[in-house]
Amino acid sequence: MTTPPATTTLTQLAAGLADQAVNIVDLTNTLSASTPTLRLPEPFSNLDDFSLQNVARFDEAGPMWAHNNFSQGEHVGTHIDAPIHWISGRDGKDVAQIEPERLVGPAVGLDFSTESAQDPDFLIEVEHIQAWVAEHGPLPENGWLLFRTGWDQYAHDQAAFLNADATGSHTPGFSAECSRWLAEETTISGIGVETVGIDQGNAAELDPPFPMHYHLLGNDKYGITSLQNLAKLPTRGAVIIVSPLPIVGGTASPCRVFALVEGA
Amino acid sequence: MTTPPATTTLTQLAAGLADQAVNIVDLTNTLSASTPTLRLPEPFSNLDDFSLQNVARFDEAGPMWAHNNFSQGEHVGTHIDAPIHWISGRDGKDVAQIEPERLVGPAVGLDFSTESAQDPDFLIEVEHIQAWVAEHGPLPENGWLLFRTGWDQYAHDQAAFLNADATGSHTPGFSAECSRWLAEETTISGIGVETVGIDQGNAAELDPPFPMHYHLLGNDKYGITSLQNLAKLPTRGAVIIVSPLPIVGGTASPCRVFALVEGA
Ligand SMILES: [Mn+2]
Ligand SMILES: [Mn+2]
Numbered sequence: 001m002t003t004p005p006a007t008t009t010l011t012q013l014a015a016g017l018a019d020q021a022v023n024i025v026d027l028t029n030t031l032s033a034s035t036p037t038l039r040l041p042e043p044f045s046n047l048d049d050f051s052l053q054n055v056a057r058f059d060e061a062g063p064m065w066a067h068n069n070f071s072q073g074e075h076v077g078t079h080i081d082a083p084i085h086w087i088s089g090r091d092g093k094d095v096a097q098i099e100p101e102r103l104v105g106p107a108v109g110l111d112f113s114t115e116s117a118q119d120p121d122f123l124i125e126v127e128h129i130q131a132w133v134a135e136h137g138p139l140p141e142n143g144w145l146l147f148r149t150g151w152d153q154y155a156h157d158q159a160a161f162l163n164a165d166a167t168g169s170h171t172p173g174f175s176a177e178c179s180r181w182l183a184e185e186t187t188i189s190g191i192g193v194e195t196v197g198i199d200q201g202n203a204a205e206l207d208p209p210f211p212m213h214y215h216l217l218g219n220d221k222y223g224i225t226s227l228q229n230l231a232k233l234p235t236r237g238a239v240i241i242v243s244p245l246p247i248v249g250g251t252a253s254p255c256r257v258f259a260l261v262e263g264a
Numbered sequence: 265m266t267t268p269p270a271t272t273t274l275t276q277l278a279a280g281l282a283d284q285a286v287n288i289v290d291l292t293n294t295l296s297a298s299t300p301t302l303r304l305p306e307p308f309s310n311l312d313d314f315s316l317q318n319v320a321r322f323d324e325a326g327p328m329w330a331h332n333n334f335s336q337g338e339h340v341g342t343h344i345d346a347p348i349h350w351i352s353g354r355d356g357k358d359v360a361q362i363e364p365e366r367l368v369g370p371a372v373g374l375d376f377s378t379e380s381a382q383d384p385d386f387l388i389e390v391e392h393i394q395a396w397v398a399e400h401g402p403l404p405e406n407g408w409l410l411f412r413t414g415w416d417q418y419a420h421d422q423a424a425f426l427n428a429d430a431t432g433s434h435t436p437g438f439s440a441e442c443s444r445w446l447a448e449e450t451t452i453s454g455i456g457v458e459t460v461g462i463d464q465g466n467a468a469e470l471d472p473p474f475p476m477h478y479h480l481l482g483n484d485k486y487g488i489t490s491l492q493n494l495a496k497l498p499t500r501g502a503v504i505i506v507s508p509l510p511i512v513g514g515t516a517s518p519c520r521v522f523a524l525v526e527g528a
Contacts, residue, residue, distance in 0.1 A: 008526055009273075009280045010503050014370040016273045017503075018406065024364040031360075032512040045325035048333045052513055055337070061309035064351045064474065066515050069312045071335035073319070077509075087328045096295075100288040100522055104505075106278040142282065210328065239274050239281075241368075243507030243520035245341075248296040249316055251330050256507035256519070258364055262272055 013260075020263045027146075027192075027227045027240070027257040028078045029155050031070075035077045036154075036161040036226075038196050047073020074252040078226040080190075080244045081198060081217060085251035086210075088218025095253045096246035098222060102189045106143035107240040107259060108136070109233040112172065113150035120163055120170040122149075123200060126181045136235055141187045144240055148230040151194035155228060161196060173200025176211035183215035190222035192257070194230060198223035224257060233259055277524075284527045291410075291456075291491045291504070291521040292342045293419050295334075299341045300418075300425040300490075302460050311337020338516040342490040344454075344508045345462060345481060349515035350474075352482025359517045360510035362486060366453045370407035371504040371523060372400070373497040376436065377414035384427055384434040386413075387464060390445045400499050405451045408504055412494040415458035419492060425460060437464025440475035447479035454486035456521070458494060462487035488521060497523055 016022035029035060031050045040046050050072040056062025074095075075081070083092030110132050115122045124147065133139060149172045154160035163170045172195065174182070179199075182191065191198065191212070199210045208214045216223050224242060239260045244253035280286035293299060295314045304310050314336040320326025338359075339345070347356030374396050379386045388411065397403060413436045418424035427434045436459065438446070443463075446455065455462065455476070463474045472478045480487050488506060503524045508517035 008501070009276050009286055010501055010524055010526055012273050013277055013503055013524070014404075014407075017365070017369055022273055024368055026364050026510075028510055030510045030512050031514075043324055045320045047319055047331055050511075052511065055311055056309045058351055058354065060307055065349055065477070066354070067311055067349065068338050068513075068515060069335060070338060070511060070514070071333060073331065073333050075331055085329055085331065087322055090322065090330070100290050101281070104288055104522065104524075105281055140278075143278075213329070237272065237274055239277055241505045241507070241522065243505070243522065245509075245518050245520060246290075246292055246294045247314075247316065247334060248294050249332075250295075250334070251332060254509050256509060258368065258505065258507065260274055260277070260368075262274055 023261050023263050025229050025232045025259040025261055027229050027259055029226050029228050031077045036158040036196060037076050039162060047075055050076050074250055077254045078257060079252050079254045080242060081223045081252045083217045083220055086213045086217040088214045092220055095244050095250035096248050103242040105189055106140040107146050107238045108140055108236050109146050109148055109230055111148045113148050116149035116172040120172060122172040123175045124178055125175050126178045139186050139188055142189050144190055144192055145188055146192040146230050149194050152228045155226060169201030171195045171201035173203055174212050176206050179211035179215040183219040183221055188221060192224035192227050194227050195225060197225055234261060237262060287525050287527050289493055289496045289523040289525055291493050291523055293490050293492050295341045300422040300460060301340050303426060311339055314340050338514055341518045342521060343516050343518045344506060345487045345516045347481045347484055350477045350481040352478050356484055359508050359514035360512050367506040369453055370404040371410050371502045372404055372500050373410050373412055373494055375412045377412050380413035380436040384436060386436040387439045388442055389439050390442045403450050403452055406453050408454055408456055409452055410456040410494050413458050416492045419490060433465030435459045435465035437467055438476050440470050443475035443479040447483040447485055452485060456488035456491045458491050459489060461489055491521060498525060501526060
């Protein structure tokens with residue numbers, strides 16, 4: 001019996017990327033002035049939308065180059081919330097302090113698009129997660145739960161994305177108990193959603209208000225919002241790379257999110 | 265003879281990350297008001313430094329949360345230059361259009377820290393790359409060349425990082441011919457450096473001026489600047505993930521750059 005050739009994990013990964021045995025799915029929404037953003041009611045303050053400001057473009061200020069400034073809220077576009085964003089995590093990590101080992105790891109996909117299409121106020125409960133575990137196996141240690149709701153279909157339309165009326169914003173989320181359970185009784189690194197925030201649109205009315213923010217960020221776990229293309233992920237087996245900018249003192253950062261998936 | 269268990273590339277990667285057979289090296293400088301930036305002479309226009317502006321912090325504007333706006337030049341901090349940054353690539357891709365398949369791939373480390381310490385105006389020549397290839401094997405197809413110069417030791421000190429005097433800025437870079445050769449005669453995805461730009465400090469005096477910008481961006485290859493921790497990478501065998509924000513119309517973007525390396 002011969003020993004198989006010593007192919008390392010990373011030479012195999014590089015070879016897989018080259019021959020498309022491993023493919024990359026981009027889970028990130030693009031950044032422009034029309035990227036949809038959260039709209040908080042008075043008296044709360046809102047963040048700035050994304051803005052690109054040209055400084056030079058093949059002119060006297062830059063004869064051979066073009067370059068721009070940009071500005072935005074930390075929580076605009078596909079982004080990750082850090083513990084210091086929330087009152088429960090205010091003594092915790094800023095976005096630059098989240099360890100890379102928490103940002104790169106296994107990801108599983110949980111599909112609640114049918115329920116969310118039937119009821120835009122749908123709340124994911126502990127029982128839904130437990131049913132998923134019974135069917136698909138344990139939640140990934142130090143990994144990510146990515147919740148598909150189909151909401152990424154609205155990500156280029158501010159009004160549809162927020163789905164607001166006189167009774168508030170109607171987008172799916174998590175019950176308070178499910179938020180607490182995921183934060184306190186699992187060993188995940190965090191959760192990702194397709195909606196504008198990690199809580200339901202009307203989560204100010206839950207107890208505690210915004211329970212996923214409260215529990216997740218208070219337990220050194222992290223949340224990613226405005227993800228795209230979750231429908232292209234397998235239920236199990238993806239590895240994701242979450243890449244916030246290391247903003248010192250940042251409560252969040254826009255981030256690129258790539259998923260590595262096995263090829264067809 | 266038994267078939268070995270069907271371990272896929274990605275299950276092996278996830279297991280390696282969990283047991284530290286695969287480690288993550290963060291190649292990114294942090295973003296703050298003191299992140300060192302390029303300073304162009306008159307009449308050229310400079311970009312804004314990084315700035316974080318608080319909007320709410322556990323107060324009336326945000327009783328349960330803190331959040332901020334931020335602003336910066338696209339070319340501030342660890343960042344990637346896209347083809348439309350330069351006159352030679354102005355009809356090419358913006359930073360959002362660079363395919364993920366070009367941003368994730370094999371990386372090799374080339375060490376010119378000794379030469380750069382002896383001569384801060386050191387120019388890397390084709391012969392240096394060819395000598396590296398003779399010793400270490402071919403350049404990685406669709407991969408990244410990461411040039412260590414030791415310059416990351418100055419990355420928290422604006423004056424030392426730019427190393428400017430009456431005769432200009434003295435930081436290492438590439439000859440015009442080496443820039444052309446890498447851009448036209450190799451199949452790399454791009455190059456990464458530790459200095460503030462992908463060209464030498466005084467590259468305005470080369471022919472063409474800023475030859476790495478001119479050739480690389482004109483040939484749909486990309487350049488990353490202000491990298492850190494290249495000393496922690498192996499000569500061969502790393503996989504890097506370059507994660508610019510998908511800024512529509514962006515000539516560059518600050519980006520997180522992670523390298524996956526085999527554990528000790
Ligand atoms: Mn947020
Ligand atoms: Mn640049």
